Amino acid sequence: xxxxxxxxxxxxxxxxxxxxxxxxxxxxxxxxxxxxxxxxxxxxxxxxxxxxxxxxxxxxxxxxxxxxxxxxxxxxxxxxxxxxxxxxxxxxxxxxxxxxxxxxxxxxxxxxxxxxxxxxxx
Numbered sequence: 001x002x003x004x005x006x007x008x009x010x011x012x013x014x015x016x017x018x019x020x021x022x023x024x025x026x027x028x029x030x031x032x033x034x035x036x037x038x039x040x041x042x043x044x045x046x047x048x049x050x051x052x053x054x055x056x057x058x059x060x061x062x063x064x065x066x067x068x069x070x071x072x073x074x075x076x077x078x079x080x081x082x083x084x085x086x087x088x089x090x091x092x093x094x095x096x097x098x099x100x101x102x103x104x105x106x107x108x109x110x111x112x113x114x115x116x117x118x119x120x121x122x
Contacts, residue, residue, distance in 0.1 A: 023084040024069040063096040
């Protein structure tokens, strides 16, 4: 008996989940948004309403004039940089202003506390 399993495949480049797949994004001129994932980056043209929707997402924090980072994907914040992978030559990071760095650290600590509380409740 042969059973064909239908596995739903998702093309990350065309159909990505913002909160799950994207580490950070930059909003450029004329509606061009550059999304950065673990091993790729994608540029998409978006209208004003779409840009307002993604920048208002509570999972993303504005670190400088044009860059928003996914607060749930942050591993470390140090020396004016937000790191998303192991620190090193190939690490992904975004620059952050000193003013916003303190607030982002508070948010990341809050996420970690919520995750720890969720684990102990299980």
